[in-house]
Amino acid sequence: MNAPVKSAAIEILRSEKGALAAHIQFELVDSNYEGVTATAKLELKTVVNDGRPVHDTGTLGMTTFKVLSGANQVKIPLMGHFPYEYVGEQIRNDLYLQLDLGKRGLFRKKPERVDLVIKPPEKPVASGGEDIVEPDDEFSLVRNLRALSGSDRIITIGLLLVAGIIIGINTLIGVHDQFSPEYQTILYSHHDDGLPLGQAGGVDALIATGMWWAIRKRLRRYMEFHVGPRLTGVWRRLRGESGRITKTTSIQVGDVVRGRSRVALEQATLRIVACNMECGQYVRGSGSNQRTVSFSTPVRSMILYEKTIPAIPAGTPLHTCFEESIELAPLFARLYPPCMASETHGLKLYWEAQLIHPDFVDQELVLPTTFFAVEDFF
Numbered sequence: 001m002n003a004p005v006k007s008a009a010i011e012i013l014r015s016e017k018g019a020l021a022a023h024i025q026f027e028l029v030d031s032n033y034e035g036v037t038a039t040a041k042l043e044l045k046t047v048v049n050d051g052r053p054v055h056d057t058g059t060l061g062m063t064t065f066k067v068l069s070g071a072n073q074v075k076i077p078l079m080g081h082f083p084y085e086y087v088g089e090q091i092r093n094d095l096y097l098q099l100d101l102g103k104r105g106l107f108r109k110k111p112e113r114v115d116l117v118i119k120p121p122e123k124p125v126a127s128g129g130e131d132i133v134e135p136d137d138e139f140s141l142v143r144n145l146r147a148l149s150g151s152d153r154i155i156t157i158g159l160l161l162v163a164g165i166i167i168g169i170n171t172l173i174g175v176h177d178q179f180s181p182e183y184q185t186i187l188y189s190h191h192d193d194g195l196p197l198g199q200a201g202g203v204d205a206l207i208a209t210g211m212w213w214a215i216r217k218r219l220r221r222y223m224e225f226h227v228g229p230r231l232t233g234v235w236r237r238l239r240g241e242s243g244r245i246t247k248t249t250s251i252q253v254g255d256v257v258r259g260r261s262r263v264a265l266e267q268a269t270l271r272i273v274a275c276n277m278e279c280g281q282y283v284r285g286s287g288s289n290q291r292t293v294s295f296s297t298p299v300r301s302m303i304l305y306e307k308t309i310p311a312i313p314a315g316t317p318l319h320t321c322f323e324e325s326i327e328l329a330p331l332f333a334r335l336y337p338p339c340m341a342s343e344t345h346g347l348k349l350y351w352e353a354q355l356i357h358p359d360f361v362d363q364e365l366v367l368p369t370t371f372f373a374v375e376d377f378f
Contacts, residue, residue, distance in 0.1 A: 007026065008097060008116060019078075022076040024042070025072070026099075027072070031069045034067055035066060036067045037067075038099060039063075041061070041076075041097070042062070042116075043097075044060055045058075045096070046280060048281065049090050054292055056342045058342045059079075060076075061076040080340065085117065085120060091345070096113050096114060098112070098114075121337070123334060123336065129297070135354070139219075139360050140360075144359065144361055147262070148219070166211075170200055170203055170204055171200055174197045174199065174200020175200075188200055220361050222262055223265075224259045224260055227367065227368070228255045229258075245371045248329065250328070251325065252323070256272060257319075261312065261315070265360075266311050266358075267310060268355060270309075270353070270354070270355050271306045271356065272354075274302055274350065275350050276336050277347070277350045279295065279296045279347070279348055281295070281344055302334055304330065307322055336349070349369045351369065
């Protein structure tokens with residue numbers, strides 16, 4: 001580090017109104033900067049552990065100040081999450097202070113990067129991944145279609161037919177281009193990375209993924225499944241700080257998730273699960289097929305609540321069948337608070353409600369995390 005900074009320390013504090021701010025102390029060893037108007041940025045960099053990574057850096061907050069000789073202290077209001085260092089399987093979060101000390105004489109000095117240390121909260125060693133957050137979904141397409149309304153059933157069958165036709169035509173084009181000279185190809189070139197048939201297969205996979213997402217969404221319309229009143233913005237506006245979820249919070253299942261089915265449900269299991277998500281991007285392919293791939297990998301997954309009901313009559317509100325409370329202390333003890341450098345990079349806090357049924361497509365509902373008291377994770 002070539003900066004004229006001797007040392008730096010940081011502390012994150014919350015005001016009485018709930019606002020977070022970084023209080024940073026550092027010492028300049030060069031008195032020539034005294035009186036200069038400088039800019040301080042607190043930045044978080046997410047480093048992706050991959051052979052072809054896409055890293056990202058986000059500004060968590062910034063402020064301007066007059067430089068003093070020797071010791072300086074700045075307060076930077078934070079616009080996002082409580083920052084800390086993190087080292088995981090796929091990503092690493094680094095925290096640093098970016099100092100722009102302005103001009104020195106006729107020359108403007110390059111902004112200085114000062115590494116900062118905020119240790120992550122201590123957590124027990126934990127495993128658990130996609131098998132909890134994304135359980136195998138076994139269902140009967142015929143029975144699921146019968147459970148839908150007439151209009152939803154027709155739309156779903158139509159989507160299945162359209163998907164099959166599009167994939168079939170695209171595959172035929174790939175076969176044609178594979179065995180044709182370059183000047184007679186229709187869509188896939190021999191000069192791009194991979195053979196035409198392989199390129200067509202990749203496009204088929206993308207089409208199938210997109211169409212299956214739309215079909216699954218339609219198949220889930222055998223019931224309503226939505227966020228409960230405790231996790232709505234109205235609740236937070238009415239309750240203010242008392243509406244936050246802390247490590248001592250006990251919350252009714254019916255206040256987390258609500259819903260009802262248009263058909264009777266047998267052996268339905270309701271689960272509330274939570275995890276951290278390591279988020280980032282990497283590059284795959286080359287040439288015209290090069291693309292940036294985003295990932296969100298669940299780690300430290302846990303089941304907060306699970307209960308199976310032998311039979312739920314059609315039209316019965318879910319909250320009348322699942323009347324237990326959920327203790328959230330285990331979530332705060334096991335998981336890390338959110339620490340994101342951007343929308344695509346960093347460590348996310350994630351929890352969702354799942355309704356698992358042996359005959360129908362499972363319901364999944366992502367739950368909001370803005371209610372959690374971040375300081376209770378430390």
